[in-house]
Amino acid sequence: MSWAIEHVIGAFREAFDGEPDGVWTAPGRVNLIGEHTDYNEGFVLPFAIDLAARVAVRVRSDGAIRLFSTAGSEGVAKLSASEVRREDARGWSVYPAGVVWALRERGIRVPGFDLVLDSDVPLGAGLSSSHAIECAVASALNELTGAGLDAPELVLTTQRAENAFVGAPTGIMDQSASLRGEAGHAVFLDCRDQSVELVPFDAPGAGLVTLVIDTRVAHSHADGGYASRRAACELGAEVLGVKALRDVALGDLDEARALLDDTTFRRVRHVVTEDQRVLDTVQALRTAGPAAIAPYLDASHASMRDDFEISCDELDTAVEASRAAGAIGARMTGGGFGGSAIALVPAEDEAGVRDAVSAAFSERGYRAPRLFTVSPADGARRLA
Ligand code: ADP
Numbered sequence: 112m113s114w115a116i117e118h119v120i121g122a123f124r125e126a127f128d129g130e131p132d133g134v135w136t137a138p139g140r141v142n143l144i145g146e147h148t149d150y151n152e153g154f155v156l157p158f159a160i161d162l163a164a165r166v167a168v169r170v171r172s173d174g175a176i177r178l179f180s181t182a183g184s185e186g187v188a189k190l191s192a193s194e195v196r197r198e199d200a201r202g203w204s205v206y207p208a209g210v211v212w213a214l215r216e217r218g219i220r221v222p223g224f225d226l227v228l229d230s231d232v233p234l235g236a237g238l239s240s241s242h243a244i245e246c247a248v249a250s251a252l253n254e255l256t257g258a259g260l261d262a263p264e265l266v267l268t269t270q271r272a273e274n275a276f277v278g279a280p281t282g283i284m285d286q287s288a289s290l291r292g293e294a295g296h297a298v299f300l301d302c303r304d305q306s307v308e309l310v311p312f313d314a315p316g317a318g319l320v321t322l323v324i325d326t327r328v329a330h331s332h333a334d335g336g337y338a339s340r341r342a343a344c345e346l347g348a349e350v351l352g353v354k355a356l357r358d359v360a361l362g363d364l365d366e367a368r369a370l371l372d373d374t375t376f377r378r379v380r381h382v383v384t385e386d387q388r389v390l391d392t393v394q395a396l397r398t399a400g401p402a403a404i405a406p407y408l409d410a411s412h413a414s415m416r417d418d419f420e421i422s423c424d425e426l427d428t429a430v431e432a433s434r435a436a437g438a439i440g441a442r443m444t445g446g447g448f449g450g451s452a453i454a455l456v457p458a459e460d461e462a463g464v465r466d467a468v469s470a471a472f473s474e475r476g477y478r479a480p481r482l483f484t485v486s487p488a489d490g491a492r493r494l495a
C-alpha cells in the first residue's frame with residue numbers, strides 16, 4: 112500500500128477511530144489549451160495531473176455527516192443528518208455537502224458518513240483543488256450507495272453541485288478531466304455535446320516537463336472581466352446570427368470584422384482561433400507528439416493577451432521568462448487576470464527555467480511565484 116493511502120487511513124483512524132470502508136482519489140487538472148471556449152460551446156483540452164485529493168470514507172448508520180481535512184485547523188465539521196443546506200456548510204465542507212445535495216436531488220439515498228480529506232493539490236493555484244475534492248467525494252458516494260452512475264453522469268452531478276449548491280457558474284471541463292483523465296493522455300472535450308476523446312500526451316516520455324507557474328495574483332470567477340468577456344461573446348454570436356461562437360468558422364472572420372465593433376471582433380477572433388488551436392493541438396499530438404504543440408501554446412497566449420485582453424504583467428512575465436530560458440512553448444491558463452501559466456520545458460532545462468522565472472519576478476518586485484511540475488495522470492478511482 113502506498114504511503115499516500117496509509118497516510119489518509121492513518122488520519123481517518125485518528126479523527127474517527129476505526130477503519131474506513133474505502134479510499135477514493137480524484138486529481139486536479141491543468142488546461143493544456145482551449146481558454147474561454149467552454150461557454151462558447153467549443154473545445155478544451157485539459158489533463159488530469161499527478162496531484163490529487165484522497166478521501167477515506169465510512170458509512171454511518173445515524174445519518175450524520177462528519178468531515179475532517181488533514182490541511183488546516185478547522186477540526187471536524189458536522190452537517191445535519193437529514194437535510195444538507197448551503198447555509199450550514201462552512202469552509203471546504205461546502206464541496207462534499209454540494210455533492211451529497213446533488214446526489215440526493217437525483218433521487219439517490221445518501222447515508223451519513225465520516226470522511227477524511229487528504230489532498231496534495233495546492234489551493235487556489237488554478238489546479239482545481241476544489242473539483243478534486245468534489246470528484247473524490249462523488250466517486251466514493253457513488254460506490255458506497257451503489258448508485259452506479261457512469262463518468263458522464265458524475266460529471267453532471269458535480270457540475271450541479273458547483274452551480275446550484277456552491278454557487279459557482281462553472282462548466283464541465285474540470286470535472287471531466289478529473290473523472291475521465293488517463294495517464295499519458297489529455298482529455299479532448301467538446302463542450303457542445305460533452306463528448307470526450309482521450310488524446311496521447313506523454314510529455315515525460317518525450318523528455319518534456321509541464322511546469323505550472325502560479326503568479327499568486329488573485330482572481331475570481333465573479334470578476335467583472337470574466338463577465339464582460341462572456342457578454343462580448345454573447346453579443347458577437349447574436350450579431351453574427353449563430354447559436355454560439357463555436358459556429359463561426361475561421362473563414363467567417365473577415366465578414367465578422369465588418370459587422371462587429373473592434374473590441375467585440377477581437378473577443379470573437381480569440382474564441383474562433385482558440386477553437387482551431389485546440390483542434391490543431393489534438394492533431395499534432397496524434398501525429399507528431401508533445402513537442403509539436405509548442406507553437407499553439409505560444410499563439411494561444413498571444414491571442415489572450417492581445418485579442419481577449421485577459422493577461423496581466425505577471426502572466427506575461429512568466430511566459431516570456433520561461434520561453435527565454437528554454438521552454439519550447441508557454442501560455443497563461445485559466446480565466447485570466449492572474450492565476451497560473453504553463454510552460455512546456457525540456458527536462459534538462461527545468462532548473463534553468465525555474466530560476467529564470469523566479470529571478471524575473473524578483474527583479475520586477477512581484478511576489479515569488481509558486482512552481483509545480485505536473486504530468487498527465489489517471490482520473491478518479493478507488494485506491495483501497
Ligand atoms: P482552486 O483553483 O484550487 O480550485 P478554489 O478557490 O476553487 O481554488 O478552491 C479552493 C478551496 O478548496 C479552498 O478555499 C478550500 O475551501 C478547498 N480546499 C482545497 N483543498 C483543500 C484541503 N486539502 N483541505 C481543505 N479544503 C481544501
Ligand code: MG
Pocket residue numbers: 239240241242
Ligand atoms: Mg476551484
